[in-house]
Amino acid sequence: xxxxxxxxxxxxxxxxxxxxxxxxxxxxxxxxxxxxxxxxxxxxxxxxxxxxxxxxxxxxxxx
Amino acid sequence: xxxxxxxxxxxxxxxxxxxxxxxxxxxxxxxxxxxxxxxxxxxxxxxxxxxxxxxxxxxxxxxxxxxxxxxxxxxxxxxxxxxxxxxxxxxxxxxxxxxxxxxxxxxxxxxxxxxxxxxxxxxxxxxxxxxxxxxxxxxxxxxxxxxxxxxxxxxxxxxxxxxxxxxxxxxxxxxxxxxxxxxxxxxxxxxxxxxxxxxxxxxxxxxxxxxxxxxxxxxxxxxxxxxxxxxxxxxxxxxxxxxxxxxxxxxxxxxxxxxxxxxxxxxxxxxxxxxxxxxxxxxxxxxxxxxxxxxxxxxxxxxxxxxxxxxxxxxxxxxxxxxxxxxxxxxxxxxxxxxxxxxxxxxxxxxxxxxxxxxxxxxxxxxxxxxxxxxxxxxxxxxxxxxxxxxxxxxxxxxxxxxxxxxxxxxxxxxxxxxxxxxxxxxxxxxxxxxxxxxxxxxxxxxxxxxxxxxxxxxxxxxxxxxxxxxxxxxxxxxxxxxxxxxxxxxxxxxxxxxxxxxxxxxxxxxxxxxxxxxxxxxxxxxxxxxxxxxxxxxxxxxxxxxxxxxxxxxxxxxxxxxxxxxxxxxxxxxxxxxxxxxxxxxxxxxxxxxxxxxxxxxxxxxxxxxxxxxxxxxxxxxxxxxxxxxxxxxxxxxxxxxxxxxxxxxxxxxxxxxxxxxxxxxxxxxxxxxxxxxxxxxxxxxxxxxxxxxxxxxxxxxxxxxxxxxxxxxxxxxxxxxxxxxxxxxxxxxxxxxxxxxxxxxxxxxxxxxxxxxxxxxxxxxxxxxxx
Numbered sequence: 017x018x019x020x021x022x023x024x025x026x027x028x029x030x031x032x033x034x035x036x037x038x039x040x041x042x043x044x045x046x047x048x049x050x051x052x053x054x055x056x057x058x059x060x061x062x063x064x065x066x067x068x069x070x071x072x073x074x075x076x077x078x079x
Numbered sequence: 080x081x082x083x084x085x086x087x088x089x090x091x092x093x094x095x096x097x098x099x100x101x102x103x104x105x106x107x108x109x110x111x112x113x114x115x116x117x118x119x120x121x122x123x124x125x126x127x128x129x130x131x132x133x134x135x136x137x138x139x140x141x142x143x144x145x146x147x148x149x150x151x152x153x154x155x156x157x158x159x160x161x162x163x164x165x166x167x168x169x170x171x172x173x174x175x176x177x178x179x180x181x182x183x184x185x186x187x188x189x190x191x192x193x194x195x196x197x198x199x200x201x202x203x204x205x206x207x208x209x210x211x212x213x214x215x216x217x218x219x220x221x222x223x224x225x226x227x228x229x230x231x232x233x234x235x236x237x238x239x240x241x242x243x244x245x246x247x248x249x250x251x252x253x254x255x256x257x258x259x260x261x262x263x264x265x266x267x268x269x270x271x272x273x274x275x276x277x278x279x280x281x282x283x284x285x286x287x288x289x290x291x292x293x294x295x296x297x298x299x300x301x302x303x304x305x306x307x308x309x310x311x312x313x314x315x316x317x318x319x320x321x322x323x324x325x326x327x328x329x330x331x332x333x334x335x336x337x338x339x340x341x342x343x344x345x346x347x348x349x350x351x352x353x354x355x356x357x358x359x360x361x362x363x364x365x366x367x368x369x370x371x372x373x374x375x376x377x378x379x380x381x382x383x384x385x386x387x388x389x390x391x392x393x394x395x396x397x398x399x400x401x402x403x404x405x406x407x408x409x410x411x412x413x414x415x416x417x418x419x420x421x422x423x424x425x426x427x428x429x430x431x432x433x434x435x436x437x438x439x440x441x442x443x444x445x446x447x448x449x450x451x452x453x454x455x456x457x458x459x460x461x462x463x464x465x466x467x468x469x470x471x472x473x474x475x476x477x478x479x480x481x482x483x484x485x486x487x488x489x490x491x492x493x494x495x496x497x498x499x500x501x502x503x504x505x506x507x508x509x510x511x512x513x514x515x516x517x518x519x520x521x522x523x524x525x526x527x528x529x530x531x532x533x534x535x536x537x538x539x540x541x542x543x544x545x546x547x548x549x550x551x552x553x554x555x556x557x558x559x560x561x562x563x564x565x566x567x568x569x570x571x572x573x574x575x576x577x578x579x580x581x582x583x584x585x586x587x588x589x590x591x592x593x594x595x596x597x598x599x600x601x602x603x604x605x606x607x608x609x610x611x612x613x614x615x616x617x618x619x620x621x622x623x624x625x626x627x628x629x630x631x632x633x634x635x636x637x638x639x640x641x642x643x644x645x646x647x648x649x650x651x652x653x654x655x656x657x658x659x660x661x662x663x664x665x666x667x668x669x670x671x672x673x674x675x676x677x678x679x680x681x682x683x684x685x686x687x688x689x690x691x692x693x694x695x696x697x698x699x700x701x702x703x704x705x706x707x708x709x710x711x712x713x714x715x716x717x718x719x720x721x722x723x724x725x726x727x728x729x730x731x732x733x734x735x736x737x738x739x740x741x742x743x744x745x746x747x748x749x750x751x752x753x754x755x756x757x758x759x760x761x762x763x764x765x766x767x768x769x770x771x772x773x774x775x776x777x778x779x780x781x782x783x784x785x786x787x788x789x790x791x792x793x794x795x796x797x798x799x800x801x802x803x804x805x806x807x808x809x810x811x812x813x814x815x816x817x818x819x820x821x822x823x824x825x826x827x828x829x830x831x832x833x834x835x836x837x838x839x840x841x842x843x844x845x846x847x848x849x850x851x852x
Contacts, residue, residue: 030216032348032349033217034220034221035352035415036411037347040345042207042211043207043208044207046205046207046211059345060345063346063403064403067401067407069208069209071401071402071641072641073625074402074618075480076225076472076479076618076622077410077615
């Protein structure tokens with residue numbers, strides 16, 4: 017049972033990290049360590065800025 | 080290797096940079112990195128890197144080698160009536176394992192010498208957004224999803240006309256000696272330069288002319304690649320109401336996902352991707368219902384030209400819409416489908432183990448008259464299968480997002496080299512899927528409508544006239560197969576995607592659902608390829624627009640401003656017009672389109688690979704490492720010879736089916752002679768179209784090959800110059816000491832686990848941040 021739960025947690029971690037669900041948590045964690053005094057945007061604003069950045073500098077996808 | 084003058088040069092180049100940590104540019108110099116004494120070591124001890132051979136390990140590798148050898152023997156030497164698909168899997172996987180374990184390790188030790196004591200850009204430029212140290216296993220998936228697309232699925236299908244062996248050998252040997260080497264090197268060198276792009280590296284290493292030629296070539300290549308990928312989709316959807324309906328449905332599904340992520344639950348990407356996936360499956364099933372109704376068939380049975388115009392309009396709108404609305408959500412969906420379907424197909428091939436009846440070398444392996452893609456085995460096999468063996472496009476990814484996310488230098492081998500091996504495996508599976516269908520059906524689907532007349536009777540007459548051993552196609556087979564997959568007809572469904580879809584449906588139905596589910600699997604595969612391609616079209620247009628804005632910005636600086644919408648729209652329109660014109664040309668081509676254009680796609684992609692390898696060679700030479708220069712020089716020489724020869728055939732061949740200008744001259748003469756039809760062109764208008772198309776194709780061939788030759792020339796020039804002086808100035812970022820540790824491969828070694836445990840005892844506030852909490 018514990019094995020199944022561990023396996024599920026690992027799968028969940030892998031998929032959410034791969035798809036990018038964790039991007040906001042990663043950013044907040046980074047800011048807390050590096051600029052603890054800086055204001056951290058809320059998740060909605062974070063994603064808006066992230067997509068706006070992708071609009072400005074497009075990345076390639078392969079054939 | 081070097082002489083005194085060279086060493087002085089290097090010392091000067093080194094001392095010019097700020098910080099005493101910077102190594103001298105070339106040669107064997109190691110940076111002096113001072114580690115934080117309070118932290119555990121940031122790299123595994125040198126002595127622990129050399130593997131100790133235990134008897135168990137020796138037995139394992141001998142077993143892998145023997146199994147691989149057996150598989151290759153079954154494929155290449157044993158000539159039975161049939162060959163089982165499982166041998167393709169064993170030959171590929173065993174060869175990959177050996178190449179990864181031994182050859183990529185050799186490259187690591189002798190050529191690149193990554194140093195885990197050095198911080199990666201993800202560490203020293205960390206911003207929590209695009210520079211983030213990312214878990215290697217997650218990054219592997221991320222990188223793979225970015226490099227894998229429709230290319231490795233389509234090329235092997237078309238190359239299957241030559242038999243199974245040429246394609247199999249090139250996909251497997253090509254990837255281990257060329258494709259994976261390119262990806263690994265570009266990733267590593269870009270990582271050492273803070274994630275700089277291939278274009279920037281070309282300018283740094285090759286000077287202004289070489290660099291500019293590389294950038295123009297990249298832009299031109301991007302246009303042709305987008306155009307031909309779009310052509311593959313158009314051919315797959317033409318006259319297919321089911322396909323048109325379900326692929327169109329991806330647009331509202333993606334819009335819904337985008338709105339959900341923006342306004343309802345931001346950041347819940349996996350959740351909305353699962354919802355999107357369910358909707359997508361429903362769209363596929365619903366496509367079958369719609370196509371059966373009278374109004375559905377009437378509304379969604381579209382002519383190829385109409386679909387092409389639709390994709391052009393779509394491409395423009397999608398490229399100017401904000402990323403969050405359409406591109407990003409569809410990209411999530413595409414990643415989800417990509418990894419899922421590939422795992423599913425691999426499992427199905429292993430479980431079903433289809434018997435392959437295609438000969439090792441077909442009747443077309445020796446000549447240049449193959450109906451699917453024209454041209455002789457050398458060089459055209461090597462350009463028809465581009466992605467999967469060697470893909471220049473990967474150099475753009477490996478010098479884009481991925482290098483900014485690498486946690487430790489030594490992980491580049493797993494991600495760069497290992498990621499490409501996985502892509503090659505996808506190509507092998509696509510080849511197996513295409514080989515598993517009946518050869519008669521294969522040629523009926525992939526011969527152009529100009530040859531088959533687009534009718535069942537015409538296809539049967541044409542295929543049976545090819546004189547293929549053991550093939551006796553009957554009209555019943557074609558109509559029955561079309562009915563099974565829920566299509567009106569499968570004759571002349573060129574471009575590779577429908578054939579792959581049929582192969583996948585053929586394999587999957589043996590596992591789940593039988594014939595009754597074949598139509599679902601067929602349209603599932605069409606959807607899956609269309610999804611990749613539409614994402615590539617959209618992303619490719621954006622990147623090309625961005626490059627064009629940068630180029631225009633040299634003359635009118637305002638174009639560089641990313642927030643100037645008008646500028647972005649103008650550049651988008653220019654790029655869409657460029658690929659749209661080639662797409663329309665391909666769709667309306669009286670000679671069939673894909674069979675004349677696909678070689679151009681392959682040549683373009685391989686020329687980009689030649690450019691990437693040329694830049695890598697110049698860098699290796701500047702590092703002063705001439706003993707191991709062959710690791711990059713050999714694949715560069717090979718791809719340069721292949722693509723330049725292929726271009727020369729396309730430009731100078733007197734055979735009209737092969738040479739663009741020969742075709743052009745033949746049709747011009749016929750027009751001048753006042754003839755009303757010629758070859759496959761039934762009217763004067765069609766003949767004029769051929770003249771126009773071959774002119775464009777011929778000019779593009781000349782442009783690509785000229786640019787590539789310029790780049791390769793400058794790379795050789797810089798390499799020779801470095802050789803004379805024993806190295807050259809380094810354009811690497813200064814070396815900074817790392818403050819974190821992570822294992823390098825998929826599975827941590829014993830020494831790596833020990834070190835990992837040591838790091839886990841470090842105080843949380845001293846331990847470094849990473850992605851994926």
